[in-house]
């Protein structure tokens with residue numbers, strides 16, 4: 062039986078052409094999920110939870126306020142409110158009495174970067190009905206009956222929890238007690254979906270809460286969905302809530318709230334109260350309803366109340382969070398700006414450490430480069446066609462029978478020679494390593510995992526869990542266990558991974574985990590992990606755990622000398638610390654191209670900045686026009702890789718004629734020239750958690766025209782992209798945000814005024830990219846074979862002036878691959894132009910990196926007029942300049958002999 066289903070599913074998976082779109086019947090709707098129904102159908106406004114006033118125990122010095130909450134059935138819950146840094150509030154809830162029959166899982170250990178710092182609070186008032194405390198600039202108020210928690214700033218609430226009394230906490234109890242409580246046992250205790258039965262041995266234990274964002278007009282976040290950026294009202298359109306349950310959704314659709322590969326239960330609001338965040342820390346299946354309420358937004362009174370954020374009066378957005386099980390644990394991030402929300406979130410879950418510079422270059426991938434000869438050909442063709450690239454990739458066919466950490470000896474007889482040959486020209490190899498392990502006794506890794514009891518167990522708790530994936534019958538390592546992760550890490554050591562060298566890097570795919578024979582193409586929820594945890598408890602965390610094991614392995618391999626590069630498909634809060642991510646198995650269609658920017662933005666807001674899409678679309682064959690336009694989007698995505706399904710025709714850039722090749726090469730060239738800027742943005746991310754590519758409203762929260770935009774995006778704070786995502790589009794409307802801003806076309810330097818929408822012509826070779834007045838942007842114009850053949854190559858600076866004839870910006874630089882920056886081996890340059898003087902100075906924390914790089918060119922864009930003299934301020938020595946009358950740009954040649962030299966240049970008019 063199992064085999065039949067397996068063969069059927071494999072056929073489906075292997076012959077995509079026969080299937081036009083996602084088979085929705087394979088995936089649950091809320092009405093097919095018992096706990097989602099139970100929570101979604103709760104009556105609004107019926108008080109069910111009350112705080113015992115006498116149990117309220119403030120411990121202001123420790124930053125902990127604890128109390129008991131009683132439900133209507135006499136169950137007592139234990140609640141803790143913690144006051145954290147930057148006004149962050151953390152609330153958690155678990156059973157107290159009666160003693161639960163099972164523990165609740167918390168992913169904190171893996172998701173949180175550190176134990177958050179608790180700060181002392183002040184009790185402002187306390188009575189029999191409420192307690193009111195102060196945490197930095199934020200207040201928290203708990204009302205006792207019914208239980209309600211509000212977060213306030215200057216005494217004005219911005220987020221209210223349990224306003225609608227949708228809080229729900231199903232305590233773990235025996236089957237008899239559950240039955241006695243009057244709720245149907247059918248479907249609550251065990252559940253069937255298609256041919257799959259979930260034994261749910263511990264019974265219902267779902268949790269839920271409603272969260273109101275006062276004054277909010279839009280909510281964003283909840284990656285991963287193939288949807289626009291501003292979350293839609295899930296209650297008004299009769300559809301399902303947003304679902305967070307990591308799944309391998311074959312041929313996913315765009316504009317859809319179905320679950321995808323990753324889950325980050327985090328939202329940002331924007332509106333009258335600026336921007337606030339809410340982070341629900343739970344690794345079980347989760348659904349989130351969104352309801353937008355606008356009362357009086359358009360009335361006169363409403364508009365009189367408008368703040369600088371032009372809120373539209375007293376509108377608000379209600380959300381309802383529902384998880385199948387786990388600790389009820391959430392954080393309120395007070396903002397009040399989008400960048401403060403992302404900073405607060407990154408303080409909790411960490412940041413992406415500085416990536417290796419090469420990983421920001423262009424990646425050439427396909428399922429599959431057939432053999433060593435094929436790899437050599439592709440490498441030679443990239444070089445012959447003058448296309449810089451950093452890595453070539455191998456998909457599952459490189460292995461011996463889909464047994465990872467092995468090679469197909471016929472196709473790759475000398476993988477080490479291949480790796481070394483690539484390394485000679487500074488190219489890398491990335492290979493796929495998936496977590497499904499072929500059940501074959503002569504496969505050493507399987508044998509050892511099995512013998513050591515390292516595999517996930519099936520619901521009986523003793524036999525190894527079995528399912529089908531690429532190799533056929535497979536089992537899955539139990540990555541929840543530190544010992545198992547340690548084993549997995551060691552597999553990456555060069556001495557253990559035969560045919561590998563340190564030039565091999567890693568791609569962890571199928572880590573949702575994808576199980577072709579499992580319910581919804583994933584692991585059964587009643588499968589058992591170490592410590593008796595069910596897969597249900599940890600599901601959304603599994604992919605992160607795989608990358609954690611890999612990350613530690615790659616660190617170990619280099620003896621902590623080299624920054625690991627890992628690409629993952631599945632993510633959870635904290636994944637950003639280990640891996641880059643791509644948006645999974647998309648398809649070659651204009652609709653999928655259009656959804657790339659919002660998906661990249663969503664992931665970045667979710668704290669995971671290193672993200673991109675399969676250029677060209679994974680399934681199906683792109684037209685040359687679609688492929689070219691996709692390269693133009695890819696070149697401005699943080700992660701830039703072409704990839705394609707095994708059944709598609711080859712699509713390397715030189716296969717589409719000279720003109721298309723030239724345009725694709727230009728896009729890739731743009732990427733390489735801007736690498737210093739990209740690298741600096743990743744550095745800035747490590748400092749503040751700011752996404753690298755971000756929504757317009759993130760930079761311009763007060764320009765409400767941007768709040769509903771997602772096809773345009775900011776790359777850092779200095780560059781705006783408005784990529785073409787429609788067929789035959791000869792021109793497009795571009796909105797230039799912020800009426801105080803000035804913008805310049807990146808190539809022609811044509812000037813645009815902020816606050817206006819303008820039509821821009823978009824022939825195929827045009828990428829609409831605009832520079833923001835007020836910025837200094839570092840480039841390296843000499844494009845080589847890859848990102849790093851000549852570390853001493855010079856920099857070029859674009860000094861892009863704003864309306865006040867000012868600009869500022871910075872450059873972060875180091876060796877691009879090691880951890881020596883941690884010992885101060887880096888440089889930071891601060892650039893500015895003000896009062897007619899350009900200056901390059903060491904940044905406050907500048908380190909001791911030594912380099913021969915110099916500044917070969919400074920291009921000043923937006924000068925009011927041609928200066929009569931440009932000279933070094935110190936010596937008065939005049940510099941060689943060239944004024945371009947058409948574009949009104951001034952070029953200064955070879956102004957600085959070393960990038961590290963402090964210099965001031967005086968402009969006389």
Ligand SMILES: *[C@@H]1O[C@H](CO)[C@@H](O)[C@H](O)[C@H]1NC(C)=O
Pocket residue numbers: 240241246247
């Ligand atoms: C639940 O309890 C009722 C009696 O209250 C009993 O008739 C029924 O069989 C029980 N159901 C289950 C599934 O235990």
Ligand SMILES: *[C@@H]1O[C@H](CO)[C@@H](O)[C@H](O)[C@H]1NC(C)=O
Pocket residue numbers: 548549551552554556557
């Ligand atoms: C890796 O190699 C070491 C040393 O040769 C060995 O002790 C260890 O068992 C190997 N581990 C794995 C997972 O292959």
Ligand SMILES: CC(=O)N[C@H]1CO[C@H](CO)[C@@H](O)[C@@H]1O
Pocket residue numbers: 213214215217218219275276277333334372374375376
């Ligand atoms: C802190 C703050 O300004 N809160 C406001 C949030 O929005 C609502 C509705 O507009 C106001 O009533 C609050 O005062």
